[in-house]
Amino acid sequence: MRATSVFSLLVATVGTHVSAQTSSTSSAAPSTTITPEGPVTGKLGNATVVSNNPAGVVYKAAFPEAPFFKAAYPDGGNLKGAVIATANPDGKGVLFKLKLSNLPKSGGPFIYHLHVNPVPENGNCTATLAHQDPFVRGEDPVCDKNLPETCQVGDLSGKYGAIPEGKDTFEANYLDLYASTHEGIGAFFGNRSIVFHYANKTRVSCANFELVADGGGVPLPSAETSVCSTSIHPHPTGANATRTTTTILSTGAVTSSTSAPTPPSASTVPIAAGTSVRVGGAGVIAFAAAIMFML
Ligand SMILES: [Cu+2]
Numbered sequence: 001m002r003a004t005s006v007f008s009l010l011v012a013t014v015g016t017h018v019s020a021q022t023s024s025t026s027s028a029a030p031s032t033t034i035t036p037e038g039p040v041t042g043k044l045g046n047a048t049v050v051s052n053n054p055a056g057v058v059y060k061a062a063f064p065e066a067p068f069f070k071a072a073y074p075d076g077g078n079l080k081g082a083v084i085a086t087a088n089p090d091g092k093g094v095l096f097k098l099k100l101s102n103l104p105k106s107g108g109p110f111i112y113h114l115h116v117n118p119v120p121e122n123g124n125c126t127a128t129l130a131h132q133d134p135f136v137r138g139e140d141p142v143c144d145k146n147l148p149e150t151c152q153v154g155d156l157s158g159k160y161g162a163i164p165e166g167k168d169t170f171e172a173n174y175l176d177l178y179a180s181t182h183e184g185i186g187a188f189f190g191n192r193s194i195v196f197h198y199a200n201k202t203r204v205s206c207a208n209f210e211l212v213a214d215g216g217g218v219p220l221p222s223a224e225t226s227v228c229s230t231s232i233h234p235h236p237t238g239a240n241a242t243r244t245t246t247t248i249l250s251t252g253a254v255t256s257s258t259s260a261p262t263p264p265s266a267s268t269v270p271i272a273a274g275t276s277v278r279v280g281g282a283g284v285i286a287f288a289a290a291i292m293f294m295l
Contacts, residue, residue: 042135056215093177107198108165114154125206134186
């Protein structure tokens with residue numbers, strides 16, 4: 001009896017909650033739920049901040065010589081340049097650096113996204129499928145850049161602005177907290193692609209991300225707070241954060257070369273103090289090279 005009445009109450013509460021939420025949104029935004037904390041757009045919630053990106057990992061997507069949509073370049077050529085994505089040194093988010101030139105003369109403002117699938121060998125941008133959207137948000141309603149956590153993880157132009165038409169070049173640098181260089185999670189984009197579109201969504205060109213620096217393959221622990229409470233792991237906060245990152249990168253660079261970062265597990269999470277203080281000369285050079293590359 002008691003369980004039944006609790007259940008009834010729960011159903012009634014949820015019902016009221018849902019109707020209150022849906023009535024405040026338009027029909028164009030069927031998936032948005034308004035909560036006391038703000039709108040929630042994804043079926044799996046809003047995008048979550050990724051704070052355990054492995055330090056020193058860099059991916060690069062360089063556009064090919066020929067466009068996918070040939071009519072965008074009637075005189076030949078293609079969009080030039082690349083998107084470089086670097087794990088934030090503190091592990092929180094990814095720094096995106098766009099440097100593009102030879103933009104199409106019309107069809108803007110241009111939009112671009114991380115797409116779910118890589119570009120196949122034949123260069124077919126359609127095969128990259130939809131935007132990277134691990135929280136199952138969909139494209140509607142359009143991204144509100146003031147609430148980036150409610151946007152699709154892959155909707156970079158939605159979150160940070162479209163590329164204006166009428167200029168030959170475009171550069172941007174920003175930190176996205178929701179994308180990840182941490183292999184194995186939905187927000188990981190290293191095995192995916194970037195697609196450059198006309199404003200009307202026509203796919204002009206696309207490129208795959210490729211690993212250009214692996215940071216030594218030593219990921220930061222996923223359960224950062226719990227690991228930090230132990231005595232064997234230096235606490236990565238404040239002034240120590242950079243030093244800790246440097247140490248991990250340097251140590252890893254000495255012991256590992258090209259292996260891709262692996263998701264942390266019980267056996268890889270703890271970093272012994274003895275290991276972390278061993279910084280070889282080669283490691284320092286590798287770190288300096290990584291910084292130079294980022295600049
Ligand atoms: Cu796209």
